[in-house]
Amino acid sequence: MDLSGIYPPIVTPFGKDENISVEKLEENFAKWNKHSFRGYVVQGSNGEYAFMRPDEKIMLLSKVRQLAPKDKLIIAGSGCEATRDTIEMTSRMASAGADAALVVTPCFYKGSMNAAALENHFTQVADSSPIPIILYSVPANTGIDLPVECVINLSSHPNIIGVKDSGGDISKIGYMVHKTSGNNFQVLAGSASFLLASYVLGAVGGVCALANVLGSEVCQLHQLYQEGKLDEARLLQHKLILPNTAVTKTYGVAGLKASMDMMGLYGGPTRSPLMRSTQKQMLDIAGIFKEFEGFGG
């Protein structure tokens, strides 16, 4: 399975009652499908997967599988705290049409999530999964940076095909590419802010929150790098950092959804305890995206 390319980790559209709006999902897909994405990540951090019930997760995935063209990869977030739950959810996601599963590090008992525990968890999940597994390290949410030695060890498992790294340590990304080469293992950058650097170090693609709202530009960065247009790629990368930071680190999922509302997609409310962006935050986001567009010229 060739993972090369850009994936938006799609936001989950809610109505005012915080229930999933299939209608708004369809509207967003009508726009997203125009981009040259390699596929979609469903139920990643930006999909508020931590707030979704199991049946909602399955329903959403099935719907996405229908809305996305056949040739798009559907990668499903299936990680739970318990290994047994992760195994079951991965299996259900596969039945619902997922091409691969993205499995986040368990994190509540972080003091005990040493290398042995993490390797054991991922190995059990990969052993039993009907679809390939992609490891997922997102320390800003979990407080755990999947150790590089774990990734290297796990890369030799035949059913573990890659890692999404959202930590942004470019030395780690380079070292993972280096030490897993020959294992049919692919590295995906977990954010648009370090996408170009990741490509240069050997990553094959990116799962980028920003692609929810600036899908065309993120795909363009991928394309420019593929074509060896490094100077143009650098300039575009430079310009993407500020809007990307705004809709991730600074303002989170609510900020991402607010930016979508501004840019012609449907963002809508988040689920509580996440709160809508304040007026002040929205003004800041608007200013950043306006500056970006001006730049884009």
Added chain:
Amino acid sequence: MDLSGIYPPIVTPFGKDENISVEKLEENFAKWNKHSFRGYVVQGSNGEYAFMRPDEKIMLLSKVRQLAPKDKLIIAGSGCEATRDTIEMTSRMASAGADAALVVTPCFYKGSMNAAALENHFTQVADSSPIPIILYSVPANTGIDLPVECVINLSSHPNIIGVKDSGGDISKIGYMVHKTSGNNFQVLAGSASFLLASYVLGAVGGVCALANVLGSEVCQLHQLYQEGKLDEARLLQHKLILPNTAVTKTYGVAGLKASMDMMGLYGGPTRSPLMRSTQKQMLDIAGIFKEFEGFGG
């Protein structure tokens, strides 16, 4: 509701298949009920609540309600990541016999869990709950230390009656007691290591993992403080720190369960991804508890 006293946050006994063993739960209660606990916390961090499915949580709570004498308070961990799920779980826990609900800070989207979001979450939960709410701050697991100003603001809510603070910042504990006095608000220490200090600063009780295994001694510390025997209390507190650290910070839930197996209770396996203590860890734990008993003289 007077919360004064000691509560073990009970471990959930599993068989080899990682399923709940009601039989072993009964065995443990036969021993726990001999102590002068104020009550039991069900589905706290040490109960591996993060690994339990909703129906398991309810079943376990109902069973505990049967096994515990009527006069023991049953405090149920009902916190979920989503506010809506927390509200529903709290309601179900109340129906199943919980006297109060212990609600942990949501934590996955920690970058967005500012004071406003946390206050809003707890307020919604408290507004709709049929039973009183106890706030729960456990930064070692969640990465979030519930801000002291949040606690103070929330303490005036008529349905929020206290906080369990496992962070161990004794200045914070003192300040919370000070600023919430007059609000019918009670502070519980979240660990035996700082129990005496918390009492001196005005806490009324403790939810102590160590009480699973050294229930008598933790209750004795409570008693000594109540009787004003500060010198004896100090000595006992000194002796409890090392075993307490072993079964919490150092070796986690698996260490706690291992110590129970050693001391005549049922600990048994943890759920994966938590792993059983290694032989080396068990030797260390055994040495620490042996030294403690010798001390206890």
Added chain:
Amino acid sequence: MDLSGIYPPIVTPFGKDENISVEKLEENFAKWNKHSFRGYVVQGSNGEYAFMRPDEKIMLLSKVRQLAPKDKLIIAGSGCEATRDTIEMTSRMASAGADAALVVTPCFYKGSMNAAALENHFTQVADSSPIPIILYSVPANTGIDLPVECVINLSSHPNIIGVKDSGGDISKIGYMVHKTSGNNFQVLAGSASFLLASYVLGAVGGVCALANVLGSEVCQLHQLYQEGKLDEARLLQHKLILPNTAVTKTYGVAGLKASMDMMGLYGGPTRSPLMRSTQKQMLDIAGIFKEFEGFGG
């Protein structure tokens, strides 16, 4: 040497040119000497020792030795990054009249400051020092929390007589007292916020920034505890937390100096890069001290 009691870690008074003002030092001592302090700490963190040149440090210490009554202990901060420099400074401080030296953990190469390196450093210093050594752990400044095992090991050195712990982990403080008992080793709390809790766990005194400005009240807390008046002590402790936090964690040395200016002592400017408190910060500090005084009734 009996260390029991309260020590202000005295601020260094500067004129507008940032040079030491001996005149202002004398003014402050005229007031400080009225309190029942056990002694003075010179060149601690609040003395801006990190900004002082070696000759300034010696001059200041000599002056303090003259200004303080004979029976007051003078404890001199003599820690430097290099062991050789610490040894020399300790020796010079002794010659200038220090009764004991307070030696902070070196911290610039924190990645290498493991237990072995720290024990080796303190042992070398203690071996060669003409005066007793007090270990000093202040993680908020150094990023290093002197490991409890180091303290226990070092406590058996005949020339190491105690530790000032500013980290505030009350479990660590209790454990240190417990494991060093019998070694003629004394524990000092490094802040007024956890002074009472430290006493209850077995500390003998406190080095408290707040004693620069509220010397009488901090000494009173010591006295109340000594007399077994725990309820009064608790109330006073509660009231001291907020002003103490303001002049340490929240507003730092500049805040402490601002509060002194407000309360009839000389605070004056800090050395750059520390900046004077802003107008807004000063208003906040003033409000906190005003509320405290009202309380004090």
Added chain:
Amino acid sequence: MDLSGIYPPIVTPFGKDENISVEKLEENFAKWNKHSFRGYVVQGSNGEYAFMRPDEKIMLLSKVRQLAPKDKLIIAGSGCEATRDTIEMTSRMASAGADAALVVTPCFYKGSMNAAALENHFTQVADSSPIPIILYSVPANTGIDLPVECVINLSSHPNIIGVKDSGGDISKIGYMVHKTSGNNFQVLAGSASFLLASYVLGAVGGVCALANVLGSEVCQLHQLYQEGKLDEARLLQHKLILPNTAVTKTYGVAGLKASMDMMGLYGGPTRSPLMRSTQKQMLDIAGIFKEFEGFGG
């Protein structure tokens, strides 16, 4: 002043008595001068500047100025905790022959080192300095990551010509390049591990501990990037990460010096409290460098 190129932050050679060995310095320069370095950084973190006395610093710099060819830039670490000391040291360094000064963030009072304090410090230093200033952010040592907005603001000062960033956040590096373009401001990567990524984002050179020992290879990476040979550059970068990590994050300055001893340069002892690498650490380092050489083919 064009800063483009590679600089080793040279280690300070000590004899067994921990005194500077000029002879060993000369031996190292005889080898270093064969590489195509752009210049040398004297008294950076790897030069154990935190352990050096002012006169030693000046002596060492003067000596380096003699030993280095005229066309090599000499960049002198002149940062001290106090602004006044930094100003004086910068001036003395300039007189002793430094071409530019590398000024680290003050860090002891980290709670007060906000953007305003840092900007004020660097501005004062730059205003009075006879030579250009390069900002220096090294959070692993200082606990402070110089905020990107500070760097951007300071980049417009006519006497501040660049920044050495050792934090390794590639998004920050890209954003700094982007927002300081047009200000005659140059960004240097602070470590060989993220050198290639930094170049691609617009950095002009690197100050790399690893260049002390693998000077030729680090210069080669610079050269490959300049020539647009990205695939070869990537491979070399991959191979440099592990040895670089060993002599920085994992084993620190002692590890770097040990590797120099192995590779035909003079490393020698560190100053206490830094301790020589243990036998086990040296075996690990030797294995890593041997694997690297084999690779290098």
